[in-house]
Amino acid sequence: MADTLPTRSATDLFSDPIDSQPLWFKKSSFLQPEFDSEAYISDLRTLVSFDTLRSELQTHLASLKHELIDLINRDYADFVNLSTKLVDVDGAIVRMRAPLTELREKILGFRESVESTLVAVQNGLRQRSEASAAREILELLLDTFHVVSKVEKLIKELPSVPADWSNGDVNSMARSSLNNGISLQHAENETNLRETQSMLLERIASEMNRLKFYMAHAQNLPFVENMEKRIQSASLLLDASLGHCFVDALEHRDATAIYNCLRAYAAVDNTRNAEDIFRMTVVLPLIQKVIPQSGVVSGASGDELADDYQQIEQHIVKDCKFLLEIASAENSGLHVFNFLANSILKEVLTAIQKGKPGTFSPGRPTEFLKNYKSSLDFLAHLEGYCPSRSAVAKFRAESVYIEFMKQWNIGVYFSLRFQEIAGSLDSALIAGSLVPVQKLPSGPGNSQDLILKQSVTLLESLRSCWREDVFILSCSERFLRLSLQLLSRYSNWLSSGLAALKTGNAGRNPGFEWATSAVPEDFVYVIHDINCLVTEVCGDYLEGVLQRLSSCSTEVLDLVKQSIVQAGKSLSDLLPLVMNAVIEALTEKSVEDLRQLKGITATYRMTHKPLPVRHSPYVSGVLRPVQAFLYGERAATYLTGEIRNELLRGAAFAITGHYYELAADLVNVARKTESSLQRIRQGAQRRAGASSDVMDNNVSDTDKICMQLFLDIQEYGRNLSALGVKAVEIPAYCSLWRCVAPPDQQNAINV
Known part of the structure; x- marks a missing residue:
């Protein structure tokens, strides 16, 4: 069996070798020191199925057994002869055991000697340490005794x-x-x-x-x-x-x-x-x-x-x-x-x-603030005796210094000032009307002083926050917040009043009654005061605040400036709302005269009046409210030319828009009525046997109405021009012209 070698069949010569393995199966993986069977199976699971893997592993096992048998067969003679060469093994073991036993005894003896010596050394070291500690204590006691004696002697x-x-x-x-x-x-x-x-x-x-x-x-x-x-x-x-x-x-x-x-x-x-x-x-x-x-x-x-x-x-x-x-x-x-x-x-x-x-009671805010600032100056005087910044920091960290500062209840002081300043503004804003605090100037011009009590109170409240006898630097962020709240409160009072006026609910909201009782001339004061307040807040008032906070960093000053400027901008954003309220009030008054144009239908319907040759009397009164407002004493005194022109254009556009709606509705109704009458007339003529081709060459009532409206809008355009507004620039006027003008003048607007 040892001399037999595995043979290969004829088919093996022309096919894959028997021990050939697929590419994914690597024998070297089993020889790695960190080989993990579970990780190996998990990795191959994505490539082959468990059945295929089990088959390959069984094939590999058979191959390993076959190699083991080959190795045994190759050295079989030496393996058999091994037992015959082991002669007198027990005697050799006895001979080797004797010196090893002797060596063990010597090592044990030496170890006992070393251990005893080590114990003796450790005992000596412990005694030495105890003696050293006792000596130190004795020296300490002696030194203590000598020092006590020396102190008593010196005393x-x-x-x-x-x-x-x-x-x-x-x-x-x-x-x-x-x-x-x-x-x-x-x-x-x-x-x-x-x-x-x-x-x-x-x-x-x-x-x-x-x-x-x-x-x-x-x-x-x-x-x-x-x-x-x-x-x-x-x-x-x-x-x-x-x-x-x-x-x-x-x-x-x-x-x-x-x-x-x-x-x-x-x-x-x-x-x-x-x-x-x-x-x-x-x-x-x-x-x-x-x-x-x-x-x-x-x-x-x-x-x-x-x-x-x-x-x-x-x-x-x-x-x-x-x-x-x-x-x-x-x-x-x-x-x-x-x-x-x-x-x-x-x-x-x-x-x-x-x-x-x-002294420490904030119940009298003015005296409290004087004493507080005097105390801060006194502390600064004491700090002047400190030789360094670290000494100043140490002085401020002392419990006495902290206790001294706690005596000054700045929070209560600010609460009292808040109630005082904010309460005065609230009292002024809940008034039922806009109350001027000064007489109107007799001559024309643009006064720079505030007029309304509400505006004057706002400015006084804003200035009070930063007055020398009110402001405290340690509460600067609170006073800044209060200033912004005051501006917001005033802005909200204006915007809410205008919104309530627009919706017709002003009388139901306390504090907004001024909106219903105000006339367009009263809004002149509002516009003037808003302009003055914006100029003051973003000008001298802002400079005064920055001056008060000059000891702060540049970043802080920039934030303060941005917040105040933003508050001023929010106030200036109310100007269009106030101006729209004025325009709506003026437009409403003018529309009352415009409603008279409905009488034109009754004038020419079913009558034999000839074509009109002059404008209607109501036209002269359409722009009279606007003219009276703009050239009145208040507007001339307190409104700038730019604002007056803007109000004029806004009112002109709004009134013309209403004019066009009323006129176009009137013309449409007239034309529908004319068409209905024409059909009735033609039906009567057919029943009477008259020829339907007979045309009435007379001018219709609708043409007369349109002619009257055409004459009226020409006069209206001249009145606009007299006020400084070009009628051709108003889209509603152009539409009105095309609605009522004769066919030959549709595209030629001539005022």
Whole structure:
């Protein structure tokens, strides 16, 4: 079997090989390390069916088995002889096991030795660490003891002080005089003693700072707990001595002693005590001189702060500036103090709250605003003592500064101003008619002053939003919104009134009664005021607003300008509506005279009047309302020539359109009536036996009516020309001409 080789049949020589596989079946895929059967089947699923794949896999399996048999047959002799060559295998295993066992024993012994040595080293390191920690604690305790002793020794070196220093009574310290039992005879000796004491206190404060560090790292230790009384006693003595020295230095304005005391306060992190001492010793007496707290001053005049702030600023320059300069000196290390906020501003706030509580009440908006602006100026004055922007930011972040600003309820103030400003405009707009606030000028011209009370109130309200005694920069966006709301309210009042007038519902809506009671001459005031308001809002008013907001960025100013200009444009967009209302009113009056042309039919129907030779009397009155309006005193005074021409053309076009509708309807009715009568007449003639070919050569009634209308529109065209309107430019007039003109004059309009 080992020597047999697979043979191929004759058919295999001329066909595909037996082991040939399709192109999609690759044997190498099974040999890849990351081969995944599920992914392999999923990929081939789109190419072949499961039956085909199973068939190919079975064929491949058979091929692998066949190759395995070939390999075994090829080395079969060596495989059989393998068992005969394995001689004394057990003996070889025993010989190999002995040295391996010996090697294992040696490794185990060495491992035990290393482990014991490691345990010994670890124990030694732990003992060493414990000893080091104990030594550190011992050194810390020794240092703590030495520092406490040193502090107590330094305190004893201080000059003797009154017994009540230990309770921190700063006022009693201020009244005490520093002495060492020896009466100082000269100011120079007193100054030297004060400087020496301040230097010694600074040194003690530095040691106390070290002591706090040691105590923070040696908490809950019996030794330290036993020393707490000594530490507290030393701390109280230090605070009392430092407070007395600081008070004495402030009274004598000893810059060196003050500097040393402040450094001592900074060293023990007790800046608040220094700020309180300065407030009570220096600031409080000064503020009480300006704003007494013993009795509350009532009344509007008593609550004003401008003069008080001015006096306080003078006192600051005179009595506080020296300390502020010391604390703000460059590289002094005293930036931790904030005497501006925690000493000066805090005392000022307390004095105002107790002595002038009505100052913060927005119930009197004018006085409230004066005090608020004075307070902002005072804060700006205090910020002038800050040496840098970071110092200003720190000053504004202090709780006292925030509390001071909270006292000024700007929201309530704006609400009161809103009610005041918006309420005045609403009161003016709910009036039942358009009320002029000034007499008409006697001579012609174009007045630039507002006429209607509603318009005057709007402009006053708009200006009130930005007046010096009303506007607050922090509420600038609210006042801008209020200004735009005022303009929108006025525009809505006009547009809604005109819309109600057009629909005939003006009387049903409160506030729009003015629309029904207004005559065309009243709308002259409206047109004039709209023009004046647009000019003012987009001109001087806008410049004034931008001037108020000059401190804002360019982007903000551009947005403000766009919003106000847009509001002015919305107001100017109402002009066409008002002018249309005037045109409709004038047209309605003129149409009343035009309705008289219906009498022309009765004049020539079934009568024997000859052809007319002159126009009808009603024609002269058609344009009389327009002429009276345009050449009246109000229009001549308050309307520009451009607006008057626009009103004239609009009225002329509207009236002519109505003229054409009435005339065309009249002519159509006349012609239909004439046609009906003609048919009746012809039927009567046929029944009487008369010839139907007999024609009536007389002029018909329709021709007479058309001739009369033709004469009327010629006169109407001349009247238009007299007012400055070319009749040929009106499409309705041309249509009317072609409707009534004789055939030979249809295309030749001659007015």
